[in-house]
Amino acid sequence: MAEVGKGVNAGKLASNVQKRLTRAQEKVMQKLGKADETKDTAFEEQVANFNKQMNEGTKLQKDLKAYLLAVKTMHECSKRLHDCLAEMYDPEWFGKEEVDSIAEDTDLLWQDFHEKLLDNAVISMDAYLAQFPDIKARIAKRERKLVDFDSARHHFASVQKGKKKDEAKIAKPLALVEKAAPVWAQGILTAHQIAQTNLTRNQAEEDLGRAQKVFEEINYDLQEELPTLWNSRVGLYVNTFRSVSGLEETFHRDMGKLNQNLSDIMTKLEEQRVAKKGVTTASTGKSDDAANHNQETSDAPKSPSKPREVPPVSRPPRPASSQEVKPDKIINLFEDAEVSDSNTTTQPEQGASWNSWENEAPTVTNGSSDTELPPSVLFKVKTMHDYSATDSDELDLKAGDIVLVLPFANPDEADDGWLMGVKESHWLQNKNLLAKGVFPENFTQKL
Numbered sequence: 001m002a003e004v005g006k007g008v009n010a011g012k013l014a015s016n017v018q019k020r021l022t023r024a025q026e027k028v029m030q031k032l033g034k035a036d037e038t039k040d041t042a043f044e045e046q047v048a049n050f051n052k053q054m055n056e057g058t059k060l061q062k063d064l065k066a067y068l069l070a071v072k073t074m075h076e077c078s079k080r081l082h083d084c085l086a087e088m089y090d091p092e093w094f095g096k097e098e099v100d101s102i103a104e105d106t107d108l109l110w111q112d113f114h115e116k117l118l119d120n121a122v123i124s125m126d127a128y129l130a131q132f133p134d135i136k137a138r139i140a141k142r143e144r145k146l147v148d149f150d151s152a153r154h155h156f157a158s159v160q161k162g163k164k165k166d167e168a169k170i171a172k173p174l175a176l177v178e179k180a181a182p183v184w185a186q187g188i189l190t191a192h193q194i195a196q197t198n199l200t201r202n203q204a205e206e207d208l209g210r211a212q213k214v215f216e217e218i219n220y221d222l223q224e225e226l227p228t229l230w231n232s233r234v235g236l237y238v239n240t241f242r243s244v245s246g247l248e249e250t251f252h253r254d255m256g257k258l259n260q261n262l263s264d265i266m267t268k269l270e271e272q273r274v275a276k277k278g279v280t281t282a283s284t285g286k287s288d289d290a291a292n293h294n295q296e297t298s299d300a301p302k303s304p305s306k307p308r309e310v311p312p313v314s315r316p317p318r319p320a321s322s323q324e325v326k327p328d329k330i331i332n333l334f335e336d337a338e339v340s341d342s343n344t345t346t347q348p349e350q351g352a353s354w355n356s357w358e359n360e361a362p363t364v365t366n367g368s369s370d371t372e373l374p375p376s377v378l379f380k381v382k383t384m385h386d387y388s389a390t391d392s393d394e395l396d397l398k399a400g401d402i403v404l405v406l407p408f409a410n411p412d413e414a415d416d417g418w419l420m421g422v423k424e425s426h427w428l429q430n431k432n433l434l435a436k437g438v439f440p441e442n443f444t445q446k447l
Helices: 002-031 041-088 096-129 132-180 183-283 327-333 341-349 354-358 424-430
Strands: 379-383 402-406 418-423 437-440 444-446
Touching: 002 132, 041 096, 041 132, 041 183, 096 183, 132 183, 402 424, 418 424
Parallel strands: none
Antiparallel strands: 379 402, 379 444, 402 418, 418 437
């Protein structure tokens, strides 16, 4: 059995070698123009479209995989970035739990985006391209079978053409045979020669029919499949890019919400930091607002080299203490200042001298507000006359305004007869000392 198998394999190998030699010989004859070649222009166009479609699909597959790899890389970078934020974020900071939740949701969103891209785009693209190698192999096989068909066709034609020559060759020796051989022998010889010729012709005809059948079968299948495959590319491109664009739209919308939430948390964290910093600096007696006064009013005129002129408004002399002031003299002290009855009647109730007020704690109260004031406030004054600011760093005051007096950030900038302060109404509304400015002391009365 082993010998039989070996013989069969050897015979098949010899047959394959003979086919290759025959094909090579046929191709050479066709290139030299000594043998005609079967042409199918429509099929050649289909093959050109197939090659174009395969190259485009291969490029799209490559770019999709590169995109998927980039998404995976972005996922890893995003995760490391959020992990870094989580490590640096102190537990007592605002929104610690929300920041951790956003990091987890972001990681899941990237992972879901990557998986859906893989399922809806890359895998379908791989399945689409998987059919090309088989069809490409069948196209190559069709080309070989076409050469076999042409070779068999040419061989059969040559046998047909040589039939008459063979008959002529048989006729010549018959004259000699008739002389040398009996009649019965002449008939046998003629029959043998005719049989040989017919055998060759029949063999060529069978080979032609077999080659034609094999070629036509594979050619028919490809003629049906190639146009269908060519048209399928439109649906693939539509589905692929619709899936990718839809997944991107959903991903970026959801990611945008997470990013907005994180941005809001960061904003609130900054606001708390600024507020906490303001309280801390105020507790040390150094107000950020006062320290940055020169920077905030960089465009405003600075204190002049010579002392600022105090507006000419006579100011009543300060009493040494409430005990030294007699009720009948209070009205006379404020006649020029046009003090209202309510002010004159409450003045003896202040019960403290200028020096005692300057030494009191920062919590200053009066009839207008009992709100605790920043430690940087020295004392309060009440405006007795309207004052129109003549410079950008001055306060514009109306009679009755309460002003919180602040220390000058730079004592050298202080002018005699002028104070630095901010309106109490601004402090009560905004809880900051940004709208500060200077004003003439003799237009006010200390509370």
